[in-house]
Amino acid sequence: MARSKTSNAWLQEHVNDHYVHQAQKDGYRARAAYKLLEINEKDKLIRPGMWVADLGAAPGSWCQVARRLMGESGRVFALDILDMDPIRGVEFVQGDFREDEVLARFLELLDGRLVDLAICDMAPNITGNAVTDQARSMYLCELALDFSREHLKPGGHFLVKVFQGSGFTEYLEAMRGEFASVVTRKPKASRDRSSEVYLLGKGKKG
Ligand SMILES: C[S@@+](CC[C@H](N)C(=O)[O-])C[C@H]1O[C@@H](n2cnc3c(N)ncnc32)[C@H](O)[C@@H]1O
Numbered sequence: 187m188a189r190s191k192t193s194n195a196w197l198q199e200h201v202n203d204h205y206v207h208q209a210q211k212d213g214y215r216a217r218a219a220y221k222l223l224e225i226n227e228k229d230k231l232i233r234p235g236m237w238v239a240d241l242g243a244a245p246g247s248w249c250q251v252a253r254r255l256m257g258e259s260g261r262v263f264a265l266d267i268l269d270m271d272p273i274r275g276v277e278f279v280q281g282d283f284r285e286d287e288v289l290a291r292f293l294e295l296l297d298g299r300l301v302d303l304a305i306c307d308m309a310p311n312i313t314g315n316a317v318t319d320q321a322r323s324m325y326l327c328e329l330a331l332d333f334s335r336e337h338l339k340p341g342g343h344f345l346v347k348v349f350q351g352s353g354f355t356e357y358l359e360a361m362r363g364e365f366a367s368v369v370t371r372k373p374k375a376s377r378d379r380s381s382e383v384y385l386l387g388k389g390k391k392g
Contacts, residue, residue: 219247242308340392
């Protein structure tokens with residue numbers, strides 16, 4: 187089947203992308219690793235011994251970053267609707283985060299303990315309908331914020347990818363209600379043309 191102009195352009199951009207090459211060299215599964223690395227460089231989120239929840243984790247480059255920065259200590263819990271090849275030291279649940287049964291399986295891993303850090307890079311499949319895509323993405327962000335409300339330690343941090351658009355301001359306000367401070371990050375590996383930004387809630391109010 188002939189490729190569309192859009193997919194050809196995507197392929198061209200991907201092949202020429204500096205971060206794609208760097209990820210291959212460094213053994214990361216996705217260029218997204220450099221987004222977390224840059225944010226972590228500035229905000230010092232990941233420390234040895236932590237319990238980290240990674241929501242929307244596949245193919246797993248954020249898990250790899252967390253594991254490399256924590257060494258043998260701490261635990262990383264990951265969830266994705268897609269399957270993910272195993273990563274040593276990462277406990278994985280496959281399922282749709284919107285389903286209660288999937289959340290319940292994830293929480294079983296935590297065994298009643300709160301995590302120190304929640305990171306969420308979840309993004310729904312794009313339908314092409316901007317209104318639908320924004321609403322779906324915002325819903326996942328809201329669920330991730332709910333997760334932080336319930337399962338993140340007081341003082342813990344929450345990093346979430348949000349697409350700017352409808353509901354963004356309200357979401358930012360909701361985060362401000364939960365955290366001592368909220369900052370916006372747009373790491374260099376995040377493409378300029380993408381409306382994605384990362385919101386970082388620091389110091390969960392307790
Ligand atoms: C941009 S990717 C995450 C990349 C990841 N941070 C990494 O470094 O490898 C977004 C992920 O969100 C997942 N996702 C989307 N909707 C989901 C849902 N409802 N439940 C669980 N995962 C979901 C996708 O399957 C996809 O793997």
